[in-house]
Amino acid sequence: MNTRFAVAVHILTLLEANAGKPATSEWIAGSVDTNPALIRRQLVQLAKAGLTRSQMGPGGGALLARPADRITLADVYRAVTAEDDILPIHPSPNPRCPIGRNIQTLLEERIGAAERALEAELGRTTIADLTETISRRAG
Amino acid sequence: MNTRFAVAVHILTLLEANAGKPATSEWIAGSVDTNPALIRRQLVQLAKAGLTRSQMGPGGGALLARPADRITLADVYRAVTAEDDILPIHPSPNPRCPIGRNIQTLLEERIGAAERALEAELGRTTIADLTETISRRAG
DNA sequence: ATTTGTGAAACTACCATGGTTACATAATGA
DNA sequence: TCATTATGTAACCATGGTAGTTTCACAAAT
Structure with a gap:
């Protein structure tokens, strides 16, 4: 998760700012x-996560699949983050060592809790919040 | 931050289990x-973060730099995570677009808050907690 | 039927990472 | 003092993931 998250949020914010008109990938790429x-x-990934939908053909493009105030940064994070992208994969510790044998599952518990805390915080911000803040700051 | 965090925690847990005796890199590598x-x-990185110290020569090796109940997973996380490792770097959005111009700093604010939540949760677990849990489960 | 735009595949370039070897340096003890 | 032990560090290779690019088939609208 590095640039993809930022780009995904950027895309969704653009779609919201575009007020229901389908946005082409070329137009988005411009911004x-x-x-x-x-x-x-990226749009395919977001569509699979149920955040956007796309229309083919002339006048087509991408749209938000639901209102922007019901899309949180946590939704985007989950859409963009591949499973076990953050969960550190330990390179097969030695099973003959009691610590090597147990450290991995124990760590997964703690990291799971930490990631839930991360997502909870991200869940406090919606795409609508972002567009509102941007228009207020730019205004 | 993927395998390095897991390995770093593994190392520190080993050092604690080793009860103050210097551990050689070869012995650690075995586990x-x-x-x-x-x-x-990795040990150099942990030493720079003030979590371990090393002694050269025969009988040397690595030691915890402070008691295991005062080393949290958040400390390890910060030691292992390079600056802007999680902070997504947006590939230079178009400055002529009001959203492209503002989205980056806005996102950094929100991600910063999310990361603080992550670290706060990681801060609830110490290396001493891990060794205690492991010995209890293994016992 | 032509145009517009997505979906998807194939390919390149690049960078971070893990892994490995080799060697200089420091500390210990005989 | 000298051999031994172990860290610190540099150099190097292989791998995998990611961004970037091109190309084309397919779908929808006029």
């Missing part, structure tokens, strides 16, 4: 300053 | 099942 195909790949 | 040089690289 993010990257490649349309890259944006489409 | 972690990896290379001594790799362990030494």
Whole structure:
């Protein structure tokens, strides 16, 4: 999770700011300053997570799948983060050592709790919050 | 932050279990099942963070720099995580777009808060907690 | 039917990481 | 003083993930 999260949030914020009009990957790529195909790949991921939907053909593009005040940063985080992306994979500790044998599951418990705390905090902010703050600061 | 965090915690837990006797990188590598040089690289990082110290020469090795009940997983996390390792770097958004211009700093605020929540949760567990739990489960 | 735009595959380039070897340096003890 | 032990560190390779790019098939609208 590095640039993909930032780009995903950027995309969703753009869609919200676009007020229901389908946004093409090329237009989005213009604001993010990257490649349309890259944006489409991200959009597919976001669509699978139920955050966006896309329409093909002329006048088509991407739309938010639900109101922006019901999409939190935690939703985006989960959409973008591959399973065990944060859960550290320990390279097979020695099973003959009692610590090596037990440390991994124990760590997973604690990291799981920490990640839940992370997501809870991210869940406090919605895409609507972001657009509102930006328009207020820019205004 | 992937395997390095897990390995670092593993190392510190070993040092605590070793009860004040210096542990060589070779011995540690045996339990972690990896290379001594790799362990030494990690130990240097942990020493810079003030969590361990090392003694050269015969009978030397690594020791905890302070009691295990005063080393939290948050300390390890900070020692292992390079600056801006989690902070997503957005690939230069288009400054002509009001959203592209503002999204980055706004996101950094929110992610900063989320990371503080993560560290707060990690801060609730100490290395001493881990060794205690392991010995209880293994016992 | 033409145009517009997504979906998806194939490919390259790049960087971080793990892993490994080798060697200089420091500390200990005989 | 000298051999031994162990860290510190540099150099190097292999691998995997990611961004970036090109290309094309397919779907929808006029």
